[in-house]
Amino acid sequence: KQEVTQIPAALSVPEGENLVLNCSFTDSAIYNLQWFRQDPGKGLTSLLLIQSSQREQTSGRLNASLDKSSGRSTLYIAASQPGDSATYLCAVSYSGAGSYQLTFGKGTKLSVIP
Amino acid sequence: NAGVTQTPKFQVLKTGQSMTLQCAQDMNHEYMSWYRQDPGMGLRLIHYSVGAGITDQGEVPNGYNVSRSTTEDFPLRLLSAAPSQTSVYFCASSYSRQKGAKNIQYFGAGTRLSVL
Numbered sequence: 109k110q111e112v113t114q115i116p117a118a119l120s121v122p123e124g125e126n127l128v129l130n131c132s133f134t135d136s137a138i139y140n141l142q143w144f145r146q147d148p149g150k151g152l153t154s155l156l157l158i159q160s161s162q163r164e165q166t167s168g169r170l171n172a173s174l175d176k177s178s179g180r181s182t183l184y185i186a187a188s189q190p191g192d193s194a195t196y197l198c199a200v201s202y203s204g205a206g207s208y209q210l211t212f213g214k215g216t217k218l219s220v221i222p
Numbered sequence: 223n224a225g226v227t228q229t230p231k232f233q234v235l236k237t238g239q240s241m242t243l244q245c246a247q248d249m250n251h252e253y254m255s256w257y258r259q260d261p262g263m264g265l266r267l268i269h270y271s272v273g274a275g276i277t278d279q280g281e282v283p284n285g286y287n288v289s290r291s292t293t294e295d296f297p298l299r300l301l302s303a304a305p306s307q308t309s310v311y312f313c314a315s316s317y318s319r320q321k322g323a324k325n326i327q328y329f330g331a332g333t334r335l336s337v338l
Contacts, residue, residue, distance in 0.1 A: 112264075140325060151226075151312060152265075152329040197265070201325065209255070209280055210314075210327065212265040 110135045114198055114213035121188055122221050129183040129216045131198030136176045143172050143183050144197040146215070152197065156183070188220045224248050228313050228330035235303045235337045243298040243333050245313030251328075253316045254296040258282065258309040259332075265312065271296055303337045310334050 111134045121127050131141070140159050144152040156165045156172040158181070164173040171184040185192060195217045199210040229244045247254065255270035257280075267280030271290040285307060287299040296315075300307060316327040 142327070144329075151331040152314075154326050154328070157326050199265075209267045209270060210257075210265070214262070214264040 110200065110202065110211045112198055112200055112211050112213040114196075114216050116216060117214065118217040118219075120219040120221060123188060123190060125188050125220075126184070126186050127188055127218070129185070129196050129198075129218070131181040131183070131213055133179045133181075133200050133211075135202075136179055137202065138176065139201045141172075141174055141181050141198065141200045142210070143170075143181075144199065146195045146197060148194075155196075185218075188218075190220045190222050193218055193220050226313055226315055226328050226330035228311075228333050230333060231331065232334050233336070235300075235335065237304060237337060239303050240299070240301050241303065243300075243311055243313075243335075245296045245298065245330060246294050247296075247313075247315040247328070248294065249315065249328065250293060251315035251317055252293065253325075253327075254290070255280070255314050255327075256286070256288065256296070256298045257312045257314065259312060260309050268298065268311075305337045308335060308337045 113132045115130050138160050142157045143155045145155050146152050158165050158174040169186040174181045195215040197215045198213045201210050226247045252273045256268040257265040259265045266282045268286050269288040271277045274290050274293050277288050311333045313330045314327045316325050
């Protein structure tokens with residue numbers, strides 16, 4: 109069974125700092141990997157999606173990398189801002205016909221201190 | 223586009239009561255799914271559908287029923303609510319992989335359910 113682990117569970121940084129969130133998965137036969145943001149009491153917003161054939165994706169101050177062979181992904185946030193405070197979730201989907209389900213990590217709760 | 227809309231936002235039930243959580247999307251997505259989110263457990267897939275008339279079970283299907291009569295709607299039914307079903311429920315949708323789409327999933331705002 110695929111397992112997704114996110115470390116650390118919580119992170120507090122001062123505003124302006126660059127930071128890295130980590131995600132690891134046990135089965136490298138993934139279709140893609142997504143990073144989501146969840147604000148308290150709200151739904152999930154997709155930030156970046158990396159296909160299994162890609163190494164990284166960038167959107168603004170966010171950069172996500174994927175290393176399938178080692179079962180790892182990182183989300184890099186540059187010049188953090190208080191508005192980045194949220195829980196960040198990593199999720200993988202399997203390869204194979206009909207396999208659409210996402211397997212989620214438990215998330216990293218980020219607090220950016222002004 | 224409204225995206226993925228879930229109703230109600232909050233619900234309190236007594237043990238044994240039944241109810242339907244509604245989910246609708248206006249993006250013409252083929253794939254829809256239901257997840258539950260519990261503290262310390264992360265999000266877990268309950269049921270999913272790859273198109274109208276087609277549904278399948280996810281990781282935690284017991285106690286829940288689904289049907290997909292239209293592309294837009296994917297309701298989740300609790301036939302006899304139990305305290306263990308207290309959770310936050312999220313509906314998600316995306317294009318199917320057969321279209322070559324990236325399979326980005328869009329989530330609703332969630333339904334917070336308490337079963338007493």
